[in-house]
Amino acid sequence: MHRVGRLALPFLVVLFTAPAFGESPLPNKPPNKPPNIVLIIGDDLGYPYAGFMGINVLKTPNLDRLAAEGTTFTHAFSTASVCKPALQTLLTGLHPHAWNAQRDRLSDALGDPFWFRTEIEHYVTLARQLSRQGYRTFQGGKHWEGTFVTAGFDAGTMTVPILNQFTSPTWYEFGRTSLQPLHDFLDNIDDGEPFFLYLAPMLPHTPHNPPPDLVLHYASINLWTSAVYYYANITRFDQVVGQMIDALEERGLRDNSLIIYVSDNGWEQGTHDESPFLRWQLGGDRGKLSIYDLGFRTPLVFNWPGRVPANTVLDDLVTFEDLHATILQYGGAPLPPDHKGNTLIPRIEGWGEPARDQVSGIQTIFRIRESEYVPPWFLKFETASYLRTDEWRYIEWLTRGEQALFRIEDDPFERDDLSAAYPELVAEFAKRNAAWREALARPAAWMDLIGRLHTEDGTPGTGLRLWLAGADESGSKVRLQIFSDQGGFFRFPNVPAGEYNLSYEIEAQGSRERWWGIRTEPVTNEMEVDLVGYVTGPFLSIKLPGDAPPPPTNDPRPGTIEIEFTARSKARTVGLPVLLQGLTARGLVKQRVLSGPDGFVAVDKLPTGFYIITVAAPDRRTIWPESK
Numbered sequence: 001m002h003r004v005g006r007l008a009l010p011f012l013v014v015l016f017t018a019p020a021f022g023e024s025p026l027p028n029k030p031p032n033k034p035p036n037i038v039l040i041i042g043d044d045l046g047y048p049y050a051g052f053m054g055i056n057v058l059k060t061p062n063l064d065r066l067a068a069e070g071t072t073f074t075h076a077f078s079t080a081s082v083c084k085p086a087l088q089t090l091l092t093g094l095h096p097h098a099w100n101a102q103r104d105r106l107s108d109a110l111g112d113p114f115w116f117r118t119e120i121e122h123y124v125t126l127a128r129q130l131s132r133q134g135y136r137t138f139q140g141g142k143h144w145e146g147t148f149v150t151a152g153f154d155a156g157t158m159t160v161p162i163l164n165q166f167t168s169p170t171w172y173e174f175g176r177t178s179l180q181p182l183h184d185f186l187d188n189i190d191d192g193e194p195f196f197l198y199l200a201p202m203l204p205h206t207p208h209n210p211p212p213d214l215v216l217h218y219a220s221i222n223l224w225t226s227a228v229y230y231y232a233n234i235t236r237f238d239q240v241v242g243q244m245i246d247a248l249e250e251r252g253l254r255d256n257s258l259i260i261y262v263s264d265n266g267w268e269q270g271t272h273d274e275s276p277f278l279r280w281q282l283g284g285d286r287g288k289l290s291i292y293d294l295g296f297r298t299p300l301v302f303n304w305p306g307r308v309p310a311n312t313v314l315d316d317l318v319t320f321e322d323l324h325a326t327i328l329q330y331g332g333a334p335l336p337p338d339h340k341g342n343t344l345i346p347r348i349e350g351w352g353e354p355a356r357d358q359v360s361g362i363q364t365i366f367r368i369r370e371s372e373y374v375p376p377w378f379l380k381f382e383t384a385s386y387l388r389t390d391e392w393r394y395i396e397w398l399t400r401g402e403q404a405l406f407r408i409e410d411d412p413f414e415r416d417d418l419s420a421a422y423p424e425l426v427a428e429f430a431k432r433n434a435a436w437r438e439a440l441a442r443p444a445a446w447m448d449l450i451g452r453l454h455t456e457d458g459t460p461g462t463g464l465r466l467w468l469a470g471a472d473e474s475g476s477k478v479r480l481q482i483f484s485d486q487g488g489f490f491r492f493p494n495v496p497a498g499e500y501n502l503s504y505e506i507e508a509q510g511s512r513e514r515w516w517g518i519r520t521e522p523v524t525n526e527m528e529v530d531l532v533g534y535v536t537g538p539f540l541s542i543k544l545p546g547d548a549p550p551p552p553t554n555d556p557r558p559g560t561i562e563i564e565f566t567a568r569s570k571a572r573t574v575g576l577p578v579l580l581q582g583l584t585a586r587g588l589v590k591q592r593v594l595s596g597p598d599g600f601v602a603v604d605k606l607p608t609g610f611y612i613i614t615v616a617a618p619d620r621r622t623i624w625p626e627s628k
Helices: 061-068 083-092 096-110 118-122 126-131 169-176 180-187 212-219 225-250 320-330 345-349 423-441
Strands: 002-006 013-016 036-042 071-077 136-141 195-200 257-263 297-303 312-319 359-363 384-388 392-397 402-407 446-454 465-472 477-483 489-496 498-506 523-530 539-543 559-564 577-584 587-594 600-606 609-616 622-624
Touching (some): 036 225, 061 297, 071 320, 096 423, 126 136, 126 195, 136 169, 136 180, 169 225, 180 225, 257 320, 312 345, 312 359, 384 423, 402 423, 465 489, 489 498, 489 587, 559 609, 587 600
Parallel strands (some): 446 539
Antiparallel strands (some): 359 384, 384 392, 392 402, 446 489, 465 477, 465 498, 477 587, 498 523, 559 600
């Protein structure tokens, strides 16, 4: 990737070549070869319950090794204290409330209730974004959202959408009985081809039915029954993690693989805490499905031999949105303009500062408070929100209008409510939390429009010209132009919310001439795109009419040009029309895009060539290169 810095020269020609992976202004830049990315997700594995987090009675040698040889964030927070909405964020970077808002808008527009959670085919997912960067992608284990195909993965275990987790045998089988689908995928990876593995074995999630030898081990150290079976299932999960690492090492893939470990949500299970049988399914009252810290907090581990520092522990407050942003950057994929996450790479590499001083969350279904528990009822439908800093944790039960405040590092189980002693602090946290909820509900003013052109049989629409023409919400006209890449993917960056027509052009059969953009008998199709109210813009899977487009060329791995505008007035850097004209092996390539709300634009998947960049004011008067 080539960064074109602050524009100050009167004229600029860029010699454009294949990029370094995910390049950014970092002191220790990764090699040109992008890493394989392996995301391992624990299921209901609470943050304290691993040897590397301090509970020595737990046997987790594989997780301990990943942590010891990597960098651990001890204060990472899921966007939900239950699996399904938490995994939505890992897949898309969207907070669950933003996901639901987008699903409702899609449902209204398409007349589809999405009973089987098929809305995922309209979302921009990690798999789709990494596929655009040349990654092969695999889904294994728990997956709520449609199938691996509708989520954008190349292969996976989830072949049929479900209504309920307990109707999906593939969730139980992956890891508990076999990792064969993972082995099959790795055996079919081409040499040097980067891959993304999304591995979510349903462990240590119920059923807590670990092997007898693990049960005997924990029973022998005088733990209570619920702890014996939960801890034994954690060790069982750790053994599966070891098998996943072995699968990489056996094929010589480990050294260039970034392994990331995180749990989908938290859990509460002390060594001598017993619960009635029904609550074995959810753990203690301050864990899963609660609004308390134990329900949301998880360790986050990054391990990449020789690239991620070893024996490093950080206590930054980080979120699943940050994890999503970090995976995108490691994979060389651009962040959408409205993304809520912060990349953690500067912190991992040891030169950045913590990006957050607080984390907020909201839950619409959670556990009833312990004082109100009447067997067997332990769930209550109501809404609560929280705000977490290094020192404090503020909770607001929105349905009841009640508040609580805890000094969280001294009171990790949140039993000593200090709200009456610190009314000014409560008022300040309530104000900040309300502002966060308001921003969460606000539709994005800018977004990326991402999609794929393909035929009925999946053949990609390669190198096709696309136009996006219409008007933003203020009525200003917008006309953008890009090309699809070798996989048929396209991305219009920095599109202001509005209503547009999307046109794509297919060259007539028999015309092979592309030099200087010459075309014969073009066939153009149009479709309407409504970006008003979308959170990040939809993913458009467009089936091409007629014959298949020409096959992909053998161009080198395409690259990206990044441009950052600066001016005395920030408003002058927003929405600037940018024209890139490149002389490439395909002929003359033109791309028309806009700068985003931060004065930044990244144009990716460009073929190798010489490029001239022209910038105009919104009135289309050329302002750079300077006109005389």
